[in-house]
Amino acid sequence: MPELRKDPVVGRWIVFSPERQIRPERYRCEELPPTRPEDDPFLEGHEAYTPPEVYAIRPSGSAPNGPGWQLRVVPNRFPALRVEGELDKEAVGFYDRMNGIGAHEVIVETPHPQLVLEKQNLAGVARVFEACRARIIDLSRDLRMNYVLVFKNHGAQAGATMPHPHSQLIAMPVTPIVVKEKLVAARAYYLEKDRNLFEDILKSEKKTGDRVVFENDGFTVFCPFASRFPFETCVMPRKQSADFQNSTDEDLLLLAEAVQRTLAAYAEALNRPNYNLVLHTAPFRRSRHPEAWTTLDADFRWHIEILPRLTGVAGFEFGTGFYINPTLPEEAAGVLREAVTRG
């Protein structure tokens, strides 16, 4: 029998239709064909193929834009938004527009073209999050910007065009509508109950435990009660923190473990699925004007969503904002938990 479940944060209903399910190992996952080395702009020695780096981890102390790096952050060559210029907001007749001021950067996670994130050692995964933290802190100084979205598209079905392991970030002048919805819900919940919505979700997950995939001292990974996609996971810090960029090195090492173990479980249980990963943190407006937030940011908590792209997004999803998901999260978590334990 199908079942509808409501997302406790954004109020979206998900239709669970187990009859439409296929076995996890049957999912067809396309790998991007490897780039020919001469065409890979992210290889060591190819630093001139990209715009000059804005950040890099160079333990040997090597010079910028040359070899000797473990990770590089470079502006996207085909940026969705541009850094140059004054922010200009205006009405166009009946409508509203602004110029496309922002930043679009690529985090080249490793010089190795096939070293996917889950195969890196913990220090390597942690470097990616250190780079995110550094870039968010730097971009938050630009007062034209209000938000930085960190995301990763892995595989063609998830929108990637390059197989060389990389993540992306886009800084923008407006707060994403999805983040705004979460902030509004978290604020309303806090005002009503004097409790943190995300802490209550974690408590509820720990009580039953049947949707929990992995846990360490810093993070809990679970399949959300109203998952949009089969095997979707949420990586949630166990301690309250609205701003990702306030994470310590120790936090990031624990985060690296949680993400790496989860991605490794996907790779094993689901035949290396394509996936999107997104990081939701508070907009800069909050950290810039903490005095305006009387609850001292006790209401919102940063977190990561990992969305395997095993099912499509089609007319029903666009028409409703709801999703049809063939796999109950309890089942998905069982499969992933087993893979984590074996891994």
Add this chain to the structure above:
Amino acid sequence: MPELRKDPVVGRWIVFSPERQIRPERYRCEELPPTRPEDDPFLEGHEAYTPPEVYAIRPSGSAPNGPGWQLRVVPNRFPALRVEGELDKEAVGFYDRMNGIGAHEVIVETPHPQLVLEKQNLAGVARVFEACRARIIDLSRDLRMNYVLVFKNHGAQAGATMPHPHSQLIAMPVTPIVVKEKLVAARAYYLEKDRNLFEDILKSEKKTGDRVVFENDGFTVFCPFASRFPFETCVMPRKQSADFQNSTDEDLLLLAEAVQRTLAAYAEALNRPNYNLVLHTAPFRRSRHPEAWTTLDADFRWHIEILPRLTGVAGFEFGTGFYINPTLPEEAAGVLREAVTRG
């Protein structure tokens, strides 16, 4: 230079990045491989392959579930929701769920396996909308249901698994979050301005004309100011009506012309793209309790969205609720308008 535009209904920002554009004729569109006739459940003579029909157009007066039809509506064999049972809403600890009561039906648009919607004659296209109207009216009598979403997935990239031309509808106990957002925005606009938001959009589009693709006595087709996808179109009735199911036969013939001409323009200009089509109408709650709606449904207007699937939905879109669109709607409308004129 990129540009951000705000959707005047739901407040979503769209990032227009013309530098990421490709030429319309270069879009790669996959066709689903044709089904072998013996495997096509929607062929004439294969009526027993589907559950018994709930509606059909049989001008010859032929008996149900046999040959002699122009269009059939049948329950989906793998329904996302099920018709049987009492609606049961409950709390599960911290969360909310309900059982999956609803209906999931397939509108087989024609007995011909390759007669895509834009190649049907006007009467054939109008039949599809007549079937939608009849099914919505019938399903609205079921008081467990609150909304019927009509949608069409054409092509594998748009989520279709069968090439035989068909549309779908899903009746559900809750109003889609996307429709709710539109209703709330339309209501707020009406209360503030004493004007209809959709009428104001139409007026604004007609004033400039540069996003208009096609117009007849009943409908205006235009590329929305803040289109999510390249070549996205909206088919809007020119007269005020909140409920699609109140459309007359004459309305539906004009609608058929607007949709057919638009789809034909897509096929010609964009190399037969995969697309999703969704119909947004008012939820039943409004038509069942008109006395509760003091503005007499003057605020919301039903309409159709057509979303060519030429670009993907990836981390940025999931993480923000915004979209990156390489093609400005003025440009898209120019291309489509030319194709409509030639067609």
